[in-house]
Amino acid sequence: MPSDIAEMQSTLNLDYFLNDDDCDIQVEYGSVLDAASNMRRKFSSVLRQARxxxxTxxxxxxxxxxxxxxxxxxxxAETNRNKLRQQSRRLRQCKDDNKSLRLRNRELADELEVARKELEKVDHLRCxxxxxxxxxxxxxxxxxxxxxxxSLWLGKKTGCPWCRQSFEADDIRDIYLGSGSETRDVPESDADVTDLISLASDSG
Incomplete structure (x- = not known):
């Protein structure tokens, strides 16, 4: 008996019991499931793109x-240009100042040379x-x-600083002697000093 039932089930076609309307519903249901699955995939893709x-x-x-x-x-850029303009003006001003200083240095050098030559003329009159x-x-x-x-030398020694000849305080004579407010010319040498002393003695 069981073998007969199995044989009947193997040879039984279930589609035979379904009518045409039932088959259409099943196909439509499958299509809906496929469409829903596609929509789910599209929704997931759209969601990923949205994220x-x-x-972004x-x-x-x-x-x-x-x-x-x-x-x-x-x-x-405008601020940097303004800074560059200011630095350029300062640089030009520094160049002008340096030029003026160089000219002034030349003038001072010339004046110093003139003063040196004038000093050489009276250098023999220096102590x-x-x-x-x-x-x-x-x-x-x-x-x-x-x-x-x-006077300071005489406080330490009594001889001439050059020839060692002895002298005293009274022996020191002023070179520039004259009558009234007049003064003698500056002597050119020690010999002229002697002449001035003699001249002063004669006038006295």
Whole structure:
């Protein structure tokens, strides 16, 4: 008996019991399931694209905000140009100042040379001890120096600084002697000093 049932089931075609309307419903149901599956896949794809677009939009917004916070490039360029103009003006001013200083240095060098030559003309009148002041007194040995140096020298030694001839304070004679407010010419040498002393003695 069971073998007969199995044989009947193997030879039984279930589609035989379904009418045409039932077959159409089954086909339509399968189509709906396929369409739903396709819609699900499309929805997942659209959702992924939406997420990507959202991420891209956020990145663009952050970039725009960063650009908005940055200073204007034109303003920076204009500021740099103004700084360059100022530095250029300062450079020209420095060049003009350097040129003026060089001219002034040449003038001072010329004046210094003239002063040096004038000083050489009267250098023989300079005190040979301190080399600062001019000779203002002479000794009996005809050697001369400034009175201050001779007085200081006499406080230590009693001989002439050059020839060692002894002298006293009373032996120191002033070179520039004259009557009233007049003064004698500056002597050219120690010999002229002696002449001035003699002339002063005669006038006295």
């Amino acid at each position: 990507q677009l959202k991420t 939009l956020q990145a663009k917004q952050a970039e725009l905000e960063h650009e908005r916070q940055r200073p204007n490039l034109r303003e920076i 040979n001890i301190c080399m600062v002041t001019f000779k203002s007194a002479t000794l009996p040995c005809d050697h001369s120096a400034c009175r201050e140096c001779l």
